[in-house]
Amino acid sequence: MKKITIVSIILLAITITNNAQKIKGSDTVLPLVQKEAESYMARFPSARISVTGGGSGVGFSALIAGTTDIAQASRRIKFDEKQKLQKKGHTVKEVIIAYDALTIVVNPKNKVKNLTREQLEGIFTGKIKNWKEVGGDDLKIIPYSRETSSGTYEFFKESVLKHKNYMNGILSMPATGAIVQSISQTKGAIGYIGFAYLNKSVKPIHVSYNSGKTFIAPTIANVKKKTYPIVRPLYLYYSVKSESKVKPFIDYILSSTGQKIVADEGYITIK
Amino acid sequence: MKRIKKIIEAFIEGLLTISGGITTIAILLIVVFLFKEGIGLFKSPEIEKGYQLYVNTENKIKDLSVQEIKHIFDSDITNWKELGLKDEEIMIFRFNEIFNLYTEEELGENYELLPEKLAEIIRQHPGIIAYLPQQYAPIEKNGVLGLAVKNISPIGFFGGKEWMPTATPAPLFGVLPLILGTLLVSIVAILIALPLGLGVAIYLSELASERIRKTLKPLIELLAGIPSVVYGFFGLVVIVPLVQKTFNLPIGETALTGSVILAIMALPTIITVSEDAMRNTPRAMREASLALGATQWQSIYKVVIPYAASGISAAVVLGIGRAIGETMAVLMVTGNAAVIPSSLFESVRTIPATIAAELGESPAGGVHYQALFMLACILFIITLAISILAEMMSKSKHNKGL
Numbered sequence A: 001m002k003k004i005t006i007v008s009i010i011l012l013a014i015t016i017t018n019n020a021q022k023i024k025g026s027d028t029v030l031p032l033v034q035k036e037a038e039s040y041m042a043r044f045p046s047a048r049i050s051v052t053g054g055g056s057g058v059g060f061s062a063l064i065a066g067t068t069d070i071a072q073a074s075r076r077i078k079f080d081e082k083q084k085l086q087k088k089g090h091t092v093k094e095v096i097i098a099y100d101a102l103t104i105v106v107n108p109k110n111k112v113k114n115l116t117r118e119q120l121e122g123i124f125t126g127k128i129k130n131w132k133e134v135g136g137d138d139l140k141i142i143p144y145s146r147e148t149s150s151g152t153y154e155f156f157k158e159s160v161l162k163h164k165n166y167m168n169g170i171l172s173m174p175a176t177g178a179i180v181q182s183i184s185q186t187k188g189a190i191g192y193i194g195f196a197y198l199n200k201s202v203k204p205i206h207v208s209y210n211s212g213k214t215f216i217a218p219t220i221a222n223v224k225k226k227t228y229p230i231v232r233p234l235y236l237y238y239s240v241k242s243e244s245k246v247k248p249f250i251d252y253i254l255s256s257t258g259q260k261i262v263a264d265e266g267y268i269t270i271k
Numbered sequence B: 001m002k003r004i005k006k007i008i009e010a011f012i013e014g015l016l017t018i019s020g021g022i023t024t025i026a027i028l029l030i031v032v033f034l035f036k037e038g039i040g041l042f043k044s045p046e047i048e049k050g051y052q053l054y055v056n057t058e059n060k061i062k063d064l065s066v067q068e069i070k071h072i073f074d075s076d077i078t079n080w081k082e083l084g085l086k087d088e089e090i091m092i093f094r095f096n097e098i099f100n101l102y103t104e105e106e107l108g109e110n111y112e113l114l115p116e117k118l119a120e121i122i123r124q125h126p127g128i129i130a131y132l133p134q135q136y137a138p139i140e141k142n143g144v145l146g147l148a149v150k151n152i153s154p155i156g157f158f159g160g161k162e163w164m165p166t167a168t169p170a171p172l173f174g175v176l177p178l179i180l181g182t183l184l185v186s187i188v189a190i191l192i193a194l195p196l197g198l199g200v201a202i203y204l205s206e207l208a209s210e211r212i213r214k215t216l217k218p219l220i221e222l223l224a225g226i227p228s229v230v231y232g233f234f235g236l237v238v239i240v241p242l243v244q245k246t247f248n249l250p251i252g253e254t255a256l257t258g259s260v261i262l263a264i265m266a267l268p269t270i271i272t273v274s275e276d277a278m279r280n281t282p283r284a285m286r287e288a289s290l291a292l293g294a295t296q297w298q299s300i301y302k303v304v305i306p307y308a309a310s311g312i313s314a315a316v317v318l319g320i321g322r323a324i325g326e327t328m329a330v331l332m333v334t335g336n337a338a339v340i341p342s343s344l345f346e347s348v349r350t351i352p353a354t355i356a357a358e359l360g361e362s363p364a365g366g367v368h369y370q371a372l373f374m375l376a377c378i379l380f381i382i383t384l385a386i387s388i389l390a391e392m393m394s395k396s397k398h399n400k401g402l
Helices: A002-019 A030-043 A056-065 A079-087 A117-124 A151-159 A176-185 A220-224 A240-254 A256-264 B002-043 B066-073 B095-101 B114-124 B154-159 B176-207 B210-224 B228-246 B255-279 B283-291 B296-307 B309-325 B328-333 B351-359 B367-401
Strands: A021-025 A049-052 A070-073 A092-106 A114-116 A142-146 A171-173 A189-194 A206-208 A231-239 B051-056 B091-094 B128-133 B144-146
Touching (some): A021 A030, A021 A056, A021 A240, A030 A092, A030 A256, A056 A231, A070 A240, A092 A151, A114 A117, A117 A142, A117 A206, A142 A151, A142 A176, A151 A189, A176 A189, A176 B228, A240 A256, B002 B367, B051 B114, B091 B095, B095 B128, B114 B144, B176 B210, B176 B309, B228 B255, B283 B296, B328 B351
Parallel strands (some): A021 A049, A021 A070, A142 A171, A142 A189, B091 B128
Antiparallel strands (some): A070 A231, A092 A189, A092 A231, B051 B128, B051 B144
């Protein structure tokens, strides 16, 4: 009798681990996918999903090594990552599950309201050093950045700095929350944060990507109209081979229930 | 009965020997692992693995330093004549741009036409510098030249002043700002914590009444139990604005802020260890001193402190160890700007904070990963040097004291 119980427990454990979906990757996407997974598991009690962070790069290398079923990413898969997957015989599929807008923020006491992309590039590469050069007070500009390893850092570099490097010795904070805290305390500060983190202690800047012709406020409406320029999609990647296993969960995220969670978490829905 | 006892004793002895051996082996393994990964850095190429820079042969360029590559790709240098070459506008070409020029069909199913197209582009533009994967490297003839890839040099690493580990195409690993930042923050922290800690220790061991001692000491020991991230958070919300207002600075995340937090964190260690050492002074010695007519203060600094010198230096070493290795709290309050600090009121980046912030996302086995291991080696050597120094100091002092 005892033996049978033990064997059945082991068998059960094996089937559970077999059904468990592993999702790994970007820390930006992590809270969202975690919420989706919780809600999915509450809906389908037999489903097992484990979600872990580590960064977009970590997610892709896990997908290549076959230790995860889905890679979550805040950037597109890189060319060489795709090559490595193809070498292993995987064809990857890409799904956009939500959008995230980056908001440029300054201290509320700062009277600067609008900045062009060129001005932002100058500020973050260290060529513009004083707020009076962009129509503000005579005050030193203190740019805050995320840590070099984050996907947000890379995206900002790509979209705003046009691949140029950040200035040497930029202040870098380990988390977005710390950036908000520092900017609310420092008068000359400027930084970039995910749209979901925006609150009253910092002031959002209107951005222009057409050399100052129009300045767009970072609002959900503008993001949906596609007029706000600093927007990035959040992705899930999976191998076609495991499609049957992961499809139900991905469909759930894309369903209206799943997209409601996207909106609740402060991201922008795909429709 | 006796035999059983003997067997048990032998067994316990054996167990102790084995555990000692295992600990030693574990420590050695960690050190070997650390250095093996770290040294690998100097066998890695300067440019991201698998990539190379290509130019047009009309361009008589021999090689480019890491700094020059960075300036070119940041558009700080826009003409080849700035590097002493022909007057020709620099054209930067990144690999992904090829997909804007050609559709995937035009490049062939498995991109077999890619090398040819890339070579064509390079041939057409004499001022080009292209950053391409070696896998699709254009054949190096008819006007295409691949620049030789050098390995990362120890001089550039230990003497470099810029830490930009994710810069493309060539990351910059200059550890000087990190080493100096770590030393500055830790030394100032110890300078703040040592007098304060010693003062409290003397008060507790010599002057305070039994009741005060019994309430104060557990409270101080409690300080050591607070997680460092809580100190960091406290520092970010309380000390950062305080420093900023007091010294009227543009930013509050400075080396000084880090030092203050580290001093607070090192205090409990310094106080408890040195207080224990002072209380261990034999009663006979104190009484002898007092009997000779010395005042209480005289016997404290002529008898108690010299006697406790080795304990006090142990306290200092433990305090410095805590300060140099501390990660989370410093990561949150020093601003982490990788520049060589010229004053206490500037933001600094320490070695442990750099490792903690960057290791998670650096691809395992890559250059960035190896560079972080090299940083860990440096940290290890610094702490090793400090403890050897302290050992030597405490030995010589102790002998004099007796």
